Amino acid sequence: MFDWPWPDSVLNGPADVSPDGTYNFGVNPPYDTETYALIAVCLALTIVGALLRVYVRIRVTKKVYIEDYLALFALVPYFTFIWSLIMYIQGGGLFVHQWNIKVGNMFDLAVYLFVFTIIDPIYAIPAKAAILLEWKRIFVPRRTRNRFYWGAWFLISLNSVFYFIATFFVVFANIPVAKNWDVLLPGSSPFNRKTIDIVATGINLTVDVLTFILPQPVIWSLKLTNSHKIGLTLMFSLGLLSVGAAAGRLYATVRTVFPWPNGGDTSYTVSCLWLWYLAELTTVNLVMAAPSVPRAVAGHSFLGRLLALVLSWTSVFSSKSRTAVSKTWPRTIGSAPSSRLHRIADEDGQAMGLADLEAMKGFQNSSYMDTTTTGLSSPTSIVKTVEVDQEEETASRRSLGPTHQRQHPWMGPV
Structure with missing residues (x-):
């Protein structure tokens, strides 16, 4: 796809040495259908959640806050990541061994891997700030500076500062920067790229865990029934999905062999990392959309009235089996519901x-x-x-x- 300034004898050779001496440059990624189905599900969940959030802000609350702009901005790197993942699949890299990929194609895949790396901070900084700012608005009364308030700002600052620093080390892990994908360029590698990525994903997991824990003491200190507390906990426990995906991403990062070409079978081992990162970004999108769902289906909203209409028709059809009983025994006799x-x-x-x-x-x-x-x-x-x-x-x-x-x-x- 890209024009690389190297002889065809180099670009058409295998990107790694086959352990058994056989090469198959025509092999296609073995899980194309399953991967595209997973991408479609993740896109659908993200788009529905984003539309519900927009609907609530425009038609229900009629107020827009800074976290809404941050959440909207985070969709740009998310869709860019989806594009880079699809291009990586079409380039023949997902779950395909590196010795079955030509050097020229591996250069192309390395470009998408670098895009993947740059997307991480551009997405994580606004997305997690949007989550914490909205939770602060929900749980912290106006003009109050409690532990939740300072905890939210601490996590926003930690996440933002860390990602700024980590991005600098990742971009300049190779000098010149183009050596990150064109490994044949002369230059140097002052930083160990894999060590940087492991530290980065570890801190990312720590921030996700602390973000999930932050609202739990507030929820369980409210003067609510246990059922209401459990309902609130479940709504905010979508963060557990994000924590699980972040843990899977850390595990995949440790297992991935890179940087190419010094590590080995990079194209195959990095495939799980792509999918875990897709899961993490999608679950973060769901966490951002979760507080808007109850308001979107509230009784006074259009979606709430539509849902009530559907449920009423369902109850009409289900009540036909009880018609004879209702004709003999009026529902209000012998009881006084209110x-x-x-x-x-x-x-x-x-x-x-x-x-x-x-x-x-x-x-x-x-x-x-x-x-x-x-x-x-x-x-x-x-x-x-x-x-x-x-x-x-x-x-x-x-x-x-x-x-x-x-x-x-x-x-x-x-």
Whole structure:
């Protein structure tokens, strides 16, 4: 694909020595179908998550924050990585032994590997900053400087500074820089590339683990039921997928033989690293989109109404099997169920979280809230302007009237 300034006798030779002396330059990557299917799934999940986030910001909250721009920017290196992975596959490198690849093709693959390396910091810095900034907005009250606040900023700073430094060492691991892919150029290699990559992926895994741990103490300290706490934990536990993918990436980095041509079968051993990195980037995208999903399908949103319509049709079809029973025994006789519909919004026009909803219990009939018991802010400041609409379903209570007495004449009036 690229024009390399070397004789054809060099470019058409094998990129490595075959252990059994046989060469097959026409072999295709053996897992093309499975890899393309995996790429399609990852792209679909990323695009759906991004669209849900955009939908919530434009139609539901109608507010855009800096983390939204960072998350949107992170999609550029993500799609660039997808492109470089596809080009690497089409170049014949994924799970193909290096002695079955020509030197000229291996030069091409080395270019995509270098793009892979540069994409890492360009994606990781804005993506992880977007996650931590949004979590800080969720868990830290305004004008508050608590442990979560400082922990989030520490992780943002650590991740950003580290990646800036690591990128410098990776880019200048070979002098001149073009020697990173054109290994036949004269020059020097002042830094050990594999050592840099292992350290980089190790710190990346550490940041992911700390990011997952950060909100857990806050969630379990909220005055919520255990089921609500578990629900919040599960929503924010998507970070465990990212941690698992980062751990797999570290393992693949240790197992990868590079840099080419000194290491050996680079084209084959680096294939697992490509796939683990694809999984890591996709799971980070899901973590960025997770807080937007509940708001996107909330009852007052278009998607929420659409989902309710689908569920209502499902319930209509499923209730046909109970028609005879419902005709004989009215649903409201002998029971008094009640339901409440709450619509709570803050001054940003956003739905209040579970923590705020829990704090509102016991104060719905009051004209003020004691902020010292909720932990939302100081007792001298107003944090939330709340509207509460409550509807009480009284059909069951009315059903306990004359009809109930006629069916049970031995009972007195209620």
